[in-house]
Amino acid sequence: MKTSLWYPYAQMKTMATPRRVTSAQGVTIELDDGRRLIDGISSWWCIIHGYNHRELNQAAIDQIQQFSHVMLGGLTHAPAERLAEELVRITPEGLNHVFFSDSGSVGMEVAMKMAMQYWFNQGRTEKRRFVSLKRAYHGDTTGVMSISDGEEGMHALLAQALLPQYSIPAPQSMNVQSECCQRSLRALELLFEEKKREIAAFVVEPIMQGAGGFNLYAPEYLIEAQKLCKEHDVLFIFDEVATGFGRTGKLFAAEHAEVTPDIMVLGKGLTAGYFGLAATIATTKVFDAFYDDSPDKAFMHGPTFMGHAVACSVALKGIEVFHRERYLDKIKSIQRHLEGEFLGFSGEGIRETRVLGAMGVIEVEDAKQLKGFSSYAVDSGVWLRPFERYLYTAPAYIMDEASLGKVVRVMKGWFER
Numbered sequence: 001m002k003t004s005l006w007y008p009y010a011q012m013k014t015m016a017t018p019r020r021v022t023s024a025q026g027v028t029i030e031l032d033d034g035r036r037l038i039d040g041i042s043s044w045w046c047i048i049h050g051y052n053h054r055e056l057n058q059a060a061i062d063q064i065q066q067f068s069h070v071m072l073g074g075l076t077h078a079p080a081e082r083l084a085e086e087l088v089r090i091t092p093e094g095l096n097h098v099f100f101s102d103s104g105s106v107g108m109e110v111a112m113k114m115a116m117q118y119w120f121n122q123g124r125t126e127k128r129r130f131v132s133l134k135r136a137y138h139g140d141t142t143g144v145m146s147i148s149d150g151e152e153g154m155h156a157l158l159a160q161a162l163l164p165q166y167s168i169p170a171p172q173s174m175n176v177q178s179e180c181c182q183r184s185l186r187a188l189e190l191l192f193e194e195k196k197r198e199i200a201a202f203v204v205e206p207i208m209q210g211a212g213g214f215n216l217y218a219p220e221y222l223i224e225a226q227k228l229c230k231e232h233d234v235l236f237i238f239d240e241v242a243t244g245f246g247r248t249g250k251l252f253a254a255e256h257a258e259v260t261p262d263i264m265v266l267g268k269g270l271t272a273g274y275f276g277l278a279a280t281i282a283t284t285k286v287f288d289a290f291y292d293d294s295p296d297k298a299f300m301h302g303p304t305f306m307g308h309a310v311a312c313s314v315a316l317k318g319i320e321v322f323h324r325e326r327y328l329d330k331i332k333s334i335q336r337h338l339e340g341e342f343l344g345f346s347g348e349g350i351r352e353t354r355v356l357g358a359m360g361v362i363e364v365e366d367a368k369q370l371k372g373f374s375s376y377a378v379d380s381g382v383w384l385r386p387f388e389r390y391l392y393t394a395p396a397y398i399m400d401e402a403s404l405g406k407v408v409r410v411m412k413g414w415f416e417r
């Protein structure tokens with residue numbers, strides 16, 4: 001397709017014609033040919049409240065009628081201040097200072113820059129490299145590409161052009177005593193012992209690696225890793241862009257381990273698809289390394305759209321709805337439903353099924369097995385978009401039993417044809 005619009009993650013020459021959406025409501029997307037699809041993946045896991053949410057719409061409209069945006073340089077406003085306070089209140093104890101930006105990738109760039117300057121401000125200018133996990137995905141911009149998996153991941157082609165960083169094998173088991181968790185921790189310790197002079201931070205997607213294949217691992221891994229970080233003077237960064245706001249069954253994945261990272265990043269569910277907004281939240285320890293009489297120690301960062309008032313207003317309303325509507329209970333029922341359907345589901349070519357919170361994945365042996373799945377799903381009235389070897393669902397938390405049942409039937413049905 002030689003269209004004006006260049007589509008994401010696609011070979012434009014061979015890509016299938018995308019389906020044109022004319023409206024969306026709740027968990028349903030309507031196409032221009034009148035077909036209605038249940039969205040099983042909530043638009044890359046961000047539409048947690050469903051589409052066209054009355055209260056979120058109203059929050060946006062109310063704020064637009066006041067003002068949409070003013071620069072945060074020299075000016076401030078209630079939506080940004082209140083959202084910062086609310087995020088400090090609901091995130092793990094100790095995360096006290098919120099820096100806003102406009103997407104998950106940029107929020108992670110901010111985290112990396114903050115971690116480097118944390119050390120630079122203390123004269124430790126050699127501490128500038130990062131350790132991440134294999135299969136990690138932290139976004140698409142240049143800095144975070146360097147900490148995303150450059151071998152198995154989608155940025156392999158550019159790997160040699162990126163900043164050199166370190167990576168260790170990913171833990172891939174819910175049992176911290178398992179061979180893979182222990183191997184990963186040993187690798188981390190060895191790397192720290194050898195290179196801690198130059199390592200600024202260890203970065204993970206806690207408990208669940210999203211775009212790396214919905215890989216799940218033991219919460220205790222985070223406790224062990226944090227001990228190693230503390231021992232070796234390395235910051236610990238949680239990328240909760242995908243896991244934040246309930247996806248793993250807790251409000252934040254960090255809560256599974258009761259670990260407070262030095263820096264935590266939120267995106268996706270924060271505004272639930274209404275606007276681009278991310279939050280990079282730091283502990284007092286990190287903040288204090290910048291807090292000084294010297295302007296040289298200030299954090300020199302400030303996206304144009306930082307703290308966008310409409311985005312912040314929608315995020316505040318979203319958090320209110322999340323609690324009032326008891327989403328954690330809804331997520332629990334979704335998890336039970338998915339566990340009942342997927343755990344124990346096996347068949348030719350199925351490598352593993354995994355469920356956590358409002359996420360279920362069927363991992364197959366060979367990506368070719370999923371070829372043609374999306375069309376099959378659309379013909380069955382469901383929107384799902386597998387990637388590589390992973391056929392997954394990550395529904396909006398408002399999805400009812402009947403719709404979820406349909407999503408699951410389509411996923412399993414593919415293997416039972």
Ligand SMILES: *Cc1c(COP(=O)(O)O)cnc(C)c1O
Nearest residue numbers: 103104105137138139210241242
């Ligand atoms: C989606 C995602 C990002 C990138 O967020 P964008 O808003 O797409 O830039 C970063 N980290 C994780 C874990 C993600 O899932």
